[in-house]
Amino acid sequence: MRWTLKPKPEAGKLAVLKEALKVNTPIATLLLQRGIETFEEAKTFFRPSLNDLHDPFLMKDMDLAVARIEKAIANKENILVYGDYDVDGTTAVALMSTYLKTKYPLVHTYIPNRYDEGYGISYKGINFALENDFSLIIALDCGIKSVEKVAHAKKLGIDFIICDHHRPGSEIPKAAAVLDPKREDCNYPYKELCGCGVGFKLVQALASKDGETVEDLTEYLDLVATAIGADIVPIDGENRTLAYFGLMVINTNPRPGIKAILDQVEKTELTITDVVFIVAPRINAAGRMKHGNYAVTLLAEEEDDKARQYASEIDEYNLDRRETDKQITEEALQQIEANNEHDRLTTVVYHQDWHKGVIGIVASRLTETYYRPTLVFTRSGEFLAASARSVRGFDVYNAIEACSAHIEQFGGHKYAAGLTLKEENYEAFKQAFEDEVSKTIDRSLLIPEIKIDAKIDLKEITPKFYRILKQFAPYGPSNMTPVFMTENLTDTGYGKCVGADKTHLRLTAKQPNSTKSIVCIGFGMGDKYELISDKKPFKAVYSIDENEFRGNVSLQLKLRDIKT
Incomplete structure (x- = not known):
């Protein structure tokens, strides 16, 4: 282990903050390390308020998104709420669909199948919309790179509203509205919302048109807090406020689906860590082992008895997931040992029969074991699919992007990403990834800190x-x-x-x-x-x-x- 002592704050700032808050040196130090320098900033930090949340209309295209939904409602269009099968996606779909249904009945949900559709917007999903007369799709936690698919849908008479938080590519899809605070042309003050958080901002904007305030929307914040914890986004700024009040809802009056999960573990006062390790894995297990629809059904359910039944089914999927990821992790460790790859700076492993639903978890476990950027591949239809995980301080997304000549498609974040490639490109990619990491990584990052x-x-x-x-x-x-x-x-x-x-x-x-x-x-x-x-x-x-x-x-x- 590397021990790294953070630099001491500037003496003058430390003295001023200690005096203003009447706190000791360690507390003032912790605050300054988090960018909190004044009494007012400390007050906002220690006493979050829903009034701290930004105006949703500061987000690029928010006015267009609201106008398009209002038009759909006025014209009695069918609306399809579409989202990925992970926690961020399923909570976002549950949030958006349950809110819209309080205003308008013609709302349906769609979660792609992990195994034959994969992440993000799929042609199968667009065909489902066409066959069932949906003229508006609200895509949550996905879509920012789906330029061709959005264009294809438009030709079929289907509009998209995209609510995403992943990094855009070189081109923004030509949708009716694209909400993504990471767009270079978006001046929204906070850039680190999760997908469910972006969905919440759209709900906040729609509600404001009906004269509702953010206080009227607190019942949805248990979903937002769960997504913030599970998606490992920064818990500062607006995310801190959303997580703070979301945890309050989880601990006092959670929706029946979340309450049913908590009843299984007999936990009373939950922290965000508990959400990450208790609630999130069970929601995730539905998409990993069966279908993400089960998670949305649980999270949107209003009756306690049905919620308990759904939660029990999902708990079974979670037990299956545990067994599967344990077995695959053991096989991956054996593969690394057998290939004698200890001197590499990356871990890249593949087996055609590994369960696609757990390769991300296995990648995390291998990263903990060998502490280096890691990719775990399995077969997915005609391609190989991988989940990537990284070590603190190293951007695995950029490293994968540098190897894009060998890749069919990819997406993700600094520390977690996914990709697909043709099997014949696997060995070339594996070497290119090793070469790229060798060129760019600071070797000290390979020692846990x-x-x-x-x-x-x-x-x-x-x-x-x-x-x-x-x-x-x-x-x-x-x-x-x-x-x-x-x-x-x-x-x-x-x-x-x-x-x-x-x-x-x-x-x-x-x-x-x-x-x-x-x-x-x-x-x-x-x-x-x-x-x-x-x-x-x-x-x-x-x-x-x-x-x-x-x-x-x-x-x-x-x-x-x-x-x-």
Whole structure:
């Protein structure tokens, strides 16, 4: 592990903020690292308000999108709400369709089949619209690169409204409206919305025409928060506000579909991390193992009994998904070992029978194991399809784009992307990708990094300090859980390996010349016991959380790493 201590903020700014907020140095440091320099900015950060949300009409083409939907309603056109089969896409479809149905009945949903249509807008979906007399398709979390398909639909008399958040290509589709804050000609103040977030902005714009405010739309924010967490977009700016209020809905009055999922795990107070690891995998499992329609049906359901039935079915898909991804991960690891590819800077593996629905998860697991840009391929019809994952700091999308001569199509983000290619191009692509990464990656990025926010002493960890820290949530990219480092630690003598297989480390740490001691838990760190045994001095990197035992709540350090 590389330990990287973030630079100390400028002394003058630190002093001003400490005085303005009456906080200690670590708290002021954390705020300045997040770009918060004034009392007003801190107030917005700690006390989000729905009034912080931007005017949706600041987004390019929003007026055109609203006008086209109003025209469809006035002319009694059939509207098809279309979205991808992942969490961002299915939550967006559930949000848009349930909202529109409160105003207008002729609304239907369409999720492409992962296996015979793949990501994004498909010709099969357009044909479905043609055969069923849909003259307007609202595409969510996809479409920004579908220039030819949108043109094809237009010739058939079908208009598109695109709500996307992926990077556009060189040409924008000629749709009735294209909403994407990443368009170069879009001046919307916040660029990092997820697909469901862009859909919400369209709903906000439509609602404003009926005299409704954003407060009237809070019931939809559980969907937006779920998508924000699952799609790993930055949780700052507008996303922070949407996630904050969305979590509030999830924890107080979630829609029946989300409540049914939560009832299965008996979880009470959810964080955004819980949403990512509990809610999102179950929604995703529908599209991975069966069909994304099941997720939309669950999320749009209004009756509790039916929602529980749908959630139970989706939980079964999730159990299947777990078994499948475990098996494929083992096979991929064996393939890497057999090919003796340890000296490469990339991981690229392929098997024609791997389940397309889980190759993204497998790519993530391989990235965790070897910590290098990773692609996992399987057969998909006449092509090979891959999911790509990256290491922190390296743009895998750009690396794939540089190899586009070998690719049929691709899309995605900096850290996660997908592509298809012809089988005969696989080996050439594999080598081109290795060459491109070798040329462009900073080698230090291939060593896992722990970014440390501040160095502190144990005596600074007080209940008041932790109360303020909790208000930094919801955590995520651009606002990660604060990580601290403390030096000159020793165990009080009772440190030991714990857990059924003794893989975890538990100890009580103290510093010299201080009576303060605190319990530390290091999951999966049992092999580091020797570093702390016999009261050897060590330093630790950790986050702070609460431990509840027999009704008593106390602060503890959740260890990330320790060194002598």
